[in-house]
Amino acid sequence: MKLDSYIKGKRHGREARELERLAMEDPFLAxxxxxxxxxxxxxxxxxxxxxxxxxxxxxxxxxxxxxxxVWSTAALVLLCIGLSAYLVLITKPVVPTDIAQAVESAAGxxxxxxxVEDSTLQPDGKIIAQQTExxxxxIPPASKEITHKHDNTVTDEVIIDETPVAVIEEKKIVExxxxxxxxxxxxxxxxxxxxxxxxxxxxxxxxxxxxxxTILTARATDVKIRGRSEKTxxxxxxxxxxxxxxxxxxVSSPAEGEVYLxxxxxxxxxxxxxxxxxxxxxxxxxxTATAGADTTSVRPVLSFxxxxxxxxxxxxxxxxxxxxxxxxxxxxxxxxxxxxxGRNKGLPVRVRIIMPVDFRQPE
Amino acid sequence: MKLSRSDEELLQMYLRTGRTEYFGELYDRYIPxxxxxxxxxxxxxxxxxxxVMGLFEQLQPxxxxxxxxxxxxxxxxxxxxxxxxxxxxxxxxxxVEIKDDLMESDPVLHLLDEGGREAALAECLKKLPExxxxxxxxxxxxxxxxxxxxxxxxxxxxxxxxxxxxxxxxLKICLEKGGHGHE
Numbered sequence: 001m002k003l004d005s006y007i008k009g010k011r012h013g014r015e016a017r018e019l020e021r022l023a024m025e026d027p028f029l030a031x032x033x034x035x036x037x038x039x040x041x042x043x044x045x046x047x048x049x050x051x052x053x054x055x056x057x058x059x060x061x062x063x064x065x066x067x068x069x070v071w072s073t074a075a076l077v078l079l080c081i082g083l084s085a086y087l088v089l090i091t092k093p094v095v096p097t098d099i100a101q102a103v104e105s106a107a108g109x110x111x112x113x114x115x116v117e118d119s120t121l122q123p124d125g126k127i128i129a130q131q132t133e134x135x136x137x138x139i140p141p142a143s144k145e146i147t148h149k150h151d152n153t154v155t156d157e158v159i160i161d162e163t164p165v166a167v168i169e170e171k172k173i174v175e176x177x178x179x180x181x182x183x184x185x186x187x188x189x190x191x192x193x194x195x196x197x198x199x200x201x202x203x204x205x206x207x208x209x210x211x212x213x214t215i216l217t218a219r220a221t222d223v224k225i226r227g228r229s230e231k232t233x234x235x236x237x238x239x240x241x242x243x244x245x246x247x248x249x250x251v252s253s254p255a256e257g258e259v260y261l262x263x264x265x266x267x268x269x270x271x272x273x274x275x276x277x278x279x280x281x282x283x284x285x286x287x288t289a290t291a292g293a294d295t296t297s298v299r300p301v302l303s304f305x306x307x308x309x310x311x312x313x314x315x316x317x318x319x320x321x322x323x324x325x326x327x328x329x330x331x332x333x334x335x336x337x338x339x340x341x342g343r344n345k346g347l348p349v350r351v352r353i354i355m356p357v358d359f360r361q362p363e
Numbered sequence: 364m365k366l367s368r369s370d371e372e373l374l375q376m377y378l379r380t381g382r383t384e385y386f387g388e389l390y391d392r393y394i395p396x397x398x399x400x401x402x403x404x405x406x407x408x409x410x411x412x413x414x415v416m417g418l419f420e421q422l423q424p425x426x427x428x429x430x431x432x433x434x435x436x437x438x439x440x441x442x443x444x445x446x447x448x449x450x451x452x453x454x455x456x457x458x459v460e461i462k463d464d465l466m467e468s469d470p471v472l473h474l475l476d477e478g479g480r481e482a483a484l485a486e487c488l489k490k491l492p493e494x495x496x497x498x499x500x501x502x503x504x505x506x507x508x509x510x511x512x513x514x515x516x517x518x519x520x521x522x523x524x525x526x527x528x529x530x531x532x533x534l535k536i537c538l539e540k541g542g543h544g545h546e
Binding site for chain 1: 383384386387388390391394395396397398399400401402403404406407408411412415416419420423435436439443444447450451472476502506507508509510511514531
């Protein structure tokens with residue numbers, strides 16, 4: 001690889017020149033080369049070899065946990081069904097409803113004891129116990145903590161959306177338990193066991209719905225499914241996509257027409273004004289000045305145009321002594337959800353917003 | 364030789380099968396770029412190494428949730444964010460250049476590479492300050508590397524870079540005026 005030999009110091013000749021030429025149009029490569037240039041004396045190739053080894057070790061022969069989750073849950077459910085069906089068959093003559101009950105109790109899990117009657121109650125205790133456990137993993141308030149973290153946070157939550165909530169929805173349990181509340185929020189890989197647990201429960205409930213409608217309702221109310229996490233996830237996901245859309249259209253949309261500073265109806269952000277947007281923005285950035293820094297000078301002025309379609313363009317941050325802060329603000333602004341465009345005589349117009357961004361220093 | 368797969372193919376294979384080797388292979392391709400990028404922001408090899416590793420750990424289980432069109436651009440922005448974030452925590456005072464226009468491809472570059480508008484180009488080259496003209500000519504016409512130019516012309520490495528950069532910019536301005544040389 002060309003970059004490798006360049007790093008090792010082969011800076012002469014055609015290949016090196018080719019790389020340097022590429023970097024002129026490739027910011028990724030350019031920044032990377034800059035990095036090597038800045039920290040030139042270090043033994044980078046040793047570090048790279050080490051990294052390669054570590055990555056290889058971390059990724060060798062492992063399967064993704066979510067897939068493992070699916071299979072182990074499936075295996076468990078099958079095992080339970082088989083076992084309980086067997087128990088029912090040897091204890092009683094076959095009556096159609098019993099099979100349904102057997103399936104239902106089997107789906108409830110943990111009926112290995114063979115007490116078919118009791119085991120229908122047991123699962124609830126179990127589910128509820130698990131429910132509290134899951135609650136602890138609810139979205140942390142820290143989710144708004146730092147600059148670019150919102151990206152990560154959103155996706156943290158989305159993981160759940162695609163596992164238990166989706167399963168529940170499929171089997172129409174949500175409707176059956178409109179007033180119920182299980183918080184199925186969680187985040188990160190560390191919580192995978194809880195997630196699998198929730199999913200297993202969801203599967204169990206789902207299995208019940210196939211066998212007996214009435215019991216299902218009772219169970220579902222006990223189990224309590226609350227839509228909150230799902231809503232949060234959707235809201236966040238929506239926000240995310242809107243952010244992207246705004247970003248893209250800011251580049252591609254024909255920005256035609258005059259730009260106003262004042263319009264009959266000023267642009268609105270989530271039903272509020274500039275202050276609402278400032279709150280949103282500062283909520284996404286944790287700004288900590290270094291000790292002794294002159295905090296009064298850190299008051300960037302943000303300026304951008306709210307386009308007719310609500311996207312933002314020409315985003316600039318000025319008057320900041322802190323370039324990193326300015327860049328951070330630009331980044332965050334670019335992920336902004338769409339605005340409601342400003343209007344003059346009922347027609348959408350382009351409006352430039354200029355606003356200082358204040359960062360209260362945490363004492 | 365092993366058939367090499369595109370980044371996006373590898374990513375798809377990982378998402379389909381859940382086999383971490385695929386993601387490992389994909390990430391491996393970017394180790395040198397990522398490490399250099401993190402070096403730029405963190406300045407220390409240990410910190411950069413940890414950052415590259417940490418990013419891998421963070422992304423591997425979650426990658427499924429992102430909509431990734433071009434892995435290269437995506438990993439670039441994610442990694443940059445990651446390092447900026449680390450940097451903010453550890454060393455809050457390092458200057459960062461704001462380069463918003465980096466993604467654009469530069470018509471002057473292609474002109475210099477492939478030729479065209481020779482008369483205008485020659486005219487504009489003539490008007491460049493001498494060091495800039497020399498550096499640009501050596502880099503684009505004679506295709507010498509920065510290090511080669513340092514040797515040949517005797518400028519310092521940083522000077523070579525800035526001569527080329529400024530030369531390019533001046534050429535662009537000149538060519539946009541039509542290259543007639545009228546100020």
